[in-house]
Amino acid sequence: MQDSLKKTFPTFSNELIQDIQNNASIQTFKAGDVIMRTGQYINNTMLITKGQLKVFREGENGGEFLMYYLQPGQACAVSMICASKSQTSQIMAKAVDDVELIMVPLSLMEKWMMEHRTWYEFVIFTYRIRFEELLEVVDSIAFRAMDERLEFYLKRHSDACGSKDLKLSHQEIATELNTSREVISRLLKKMEQRELVKLHRNHIELLT
Amino acid sequence: MQDSLKKTFPTFSNELIQDIQNNASIQTFKAGDVIMRTGQYINNTMLITKGQLKVFREGENGGEFLMYYLQPGQACAVSMICASKSQTSQIMAKAVDDVELIMVPLSLMEKWMMEHRTWYEFVIFTYRIRFEELLEVVDSIAFRAMDERLEFYLKRHSDACGSKDLKLSHQEIATELNTSREVISRLLKKMEQRELVKLHRNHIELLT
DNA sequence: CGACCTATGTGACAATTGTTACTGTTTGCG
DNA sequence: CGCAAACAGTAACAATTGTCACATAGGTCG
Numbered sequence: 001m002q003d004s005l006k007k008t009f010p011t012f013s014n015e016l017i018q019d020i021q022n023n024a025s026i027q028t029f030k031a032g033d034v035i036m037r038t039g040q041y042i043n044n045t046m047l048i049t050k051g052q053l054k055v056f057r058e059g060e061n062g063g064e065f066l067m068y069y070l071q072p073g074q075a076c077a078v079s080m081i082c083a084s085k086s087q088t089s090q091i092m093a094k095a096v097d098d099v100e101l102i103m104v105p106l107s108l109m110e111k112w113m114m115e116h117r118t119w120y121e122f123v124i125f126t127y128r129i130r131f132e133e134l135l136e137v138v139d140s141i142a143f144r145a146m147d148e149r150l151e152f153y154l155k156r157h158s159d160a161c162g163s164k165d166l167k168l169s170h171q172e173i174a175t176e177l178n179t180s181r182e183v184i185s186r187l188l189k190k191m192e193q194r195e196l197v198k199l200h201r202n203h204i205e206l207l208t
Numbered sequence: 209m210q211d212s213l214k215k216t217f218p219t220f221s222n223e224l225i226q227d228i229q230n231n232a233s234i235q236t237f238k239a240g241d242v243i244m245r246t247g248q249y250i251n252n253t254m255l256i257t258k259g260q261l262k263v264f265r266e267g268e269n270g271g272e273f274l275m276y277y278l279q280p281g282q283a284c285a286v287s288m289i290c291a292s293k294s295q296t297s298q299i300m301a302k303a304v305d306d307v308e309l310i311m312v313p314l315s316l317m318e319k320w321m322m323e324h325r326t327w328y329e330f331v332i333f334t335y336r337i338r339f340e341e342l343l344e345v346v347d348s349i350a351f352r353a354m355d356e357r358l359e360f361y362l363k364r365h366s367d368a369c370g371s372k373d374l375k376l377s378h379q380e381i382a383t384e385l386n387t388s389r390e391v392i393s394r395l396l397k398k399m400e401q402r403e404l405v406k407l408h409r410n411h412i413e414l415l416t
Numbered sequence: 417c418g419a420c421c422t423a424t425g426t427g428a429c430a431a432t433t434g435t436t437a438c439t440g441t442t443t444g445c446g
Numbered sequence: 447c448g449c450a451a452a453c454a455g456t457a458a459c460a461a462t463t464g465t466c467a468c469a470t471a472g473g474t475c476g
Contacts, residue, residue, distance in 0.1 A: 057343060057346055057347060057350065059347065059350070059351035060351070061351070063350075063351055065346070065350040065351065067346065077339070078339070081332075081335060081336045081339050081340075082336070090340060090343050091343070113321075113328070114322065120321070124289075127289060127335050127339075128289045128290070130339075131285070131286070131289050131335075131338075131339065131342070132289075132298060134339070134342050134343075134346070135265060135298050135299070135342075137346060138265055138273070138275065138342070138345060138346060138349070139265060139267065141346070141349045141350055142265065142267070142271075142273040142349055142386055143267035143268070143269070143271055143273065143386060145431095145432070145433090146432075146433070147432095169452085169453065169454090170453075170454065171452085171453075171454095178350055178351060179433075179434080180433085180434060180435075181453090181454085182433095182434080182435080182436095182455090182456085183432090183433060183434070185454065185455065185456080186433090186455095186456085189455080189456095199454090201441080201442065201443095201453070201454075202442095202452095202453075202454095353462070353463090354462080354463070355462095377422085377423065377424090378423075378424065379422090379423075379424095387463075387464080388463085388464060388465070389423090389424085390424095390425090390426085390463095390464080390465075390466095391462095391463060391464070393423095393424065393425065393426085394425090394426085394463095397425080397426095407424090409423065409424075409471085409472070409473095410422095410423075
């Protein structure tokens with residue numbers, strides 16, 4: 001485990017890794033599992049070691065809006081932010097693949113800020129990255145129409161899974177953009193006419 | 209100045225306030241001034257001591273979308289986040305009133321995290337508050353139509369300036385919601401019919 | 417007063433998005 | 447096989463939002 005930690009979080013000092021090994025626990029989730037629910041109490045900061053998650057904001061009427069992906073080597077900023085006040089989660093996170101997480105109790109999360117320079121830097125870096133990601137999301141919905149948002153969505157998905165072959169149903173996309181399947185079908189058709197994508201059953205081929 | 213600092217930032221320890229006095233400078237801006245531009249280099253973390261600012265995200269086509277207000281006793285999270293890497297600003301900030309700011313050089317911003325418990329807590333608190341505010345903004349544009357967004361906007365403005373009499377033109381609202389004046393006029397008329405507001409020239413009276 | 421500027425109101429229409437309804441196609445499974 | 451469930455396409459229409467054109471009203475200033 002030490003080696004894999006070292007590989008996934010290359011900036012961590014040896015002492016920090018030692019501390020993590022001694023104090024943190026590991027949890028695993030299956031693809032599709034909900035890892036964190038809106039309103040749930042947060043007791044741990046979560047570091048991702050394996051698999052991917054999607055982080056959603058939930059609307060009052062059951063909508064779930066995709067905000068960003070989390071990859072191995074990253075951490076859930078919300079879990080850090082809430083942790084400092086032992087608050088409830090403002091977001092919902094879902095496993096894309098099988099996921100493995102390191103759970104750091106919030107008392108240690110704070111303690112390590114003082115003790116481990118590399119932890120401090122990691123936390124600050126995480127805040128920054130997530131904040132910037134959130135700003136990009138605001139951009140995409142504040143300034144762009146659905147066609148551009150769809151392109152943005154597909155690109156992000158492609159980046160996240162590292163493939164141009166996206167295993168997505170129209171319904172799934174619609175849900176995560178908080179619109180309806182018909183709208184997505186329509187826009188995808190237009191994208192196909194513009195030769196940006198090629199549509200197949202259950203997957204979409206990005207041509208760009 | 210010590211007294212006013214103590215009053216505006218009541219959580220700060222005396223040593224921290226002393227450090228601020230010895231090391232930070234004060235800058236003032238007039239109402240309407242742009243305090244920070246998108247793309248501008250950030251060298252300081254900014255604490256607000258007097259007046260209000262609005263923080264915007266700018267679109268490629270010149271749109272400016274209002275994200276949140278900053279009040280005395282608060283700090284610009286973006287300036288903290290960017291500071292840690294001496295990055296350029298992702299946002300634009302504008303003075304609403306005459307504004308007075310404390311500029312903390314970024315080297316101290318980091319140093320104090322280790323030395324002053326109350327500074328550390330303030331910074332973490334600031335991250336949290338801004339993150340949550342940003343999540344609310346995402347909500348309002350991801351899940352709500354323009355009529356509800358307008359109500360949300362008016363309510364926030366009213367909260368920020370502590371009055372039900374909003375000195376706003378339709379054009380100003382439209383710009384900050386990234387839509388057109390006509391749309392705002394229409395929706396305000398409907399709100400007036402529902403007796404939520406009373407419209408006057410150059411100001412809007414909130415009735416709720 | 418008259419010229420001019422800003423703010424607002426409004427009607428007509430276009431474009432985008434949301435909704436309903438129905439079709440066909442593929443897949444998995446008893 | 448036959449059937450149900452999930453996925454996809456599409457037409458028709460409604461609702462919302464964006465755009466253009468123009469009217470009106472109030473305020474400022476020479």
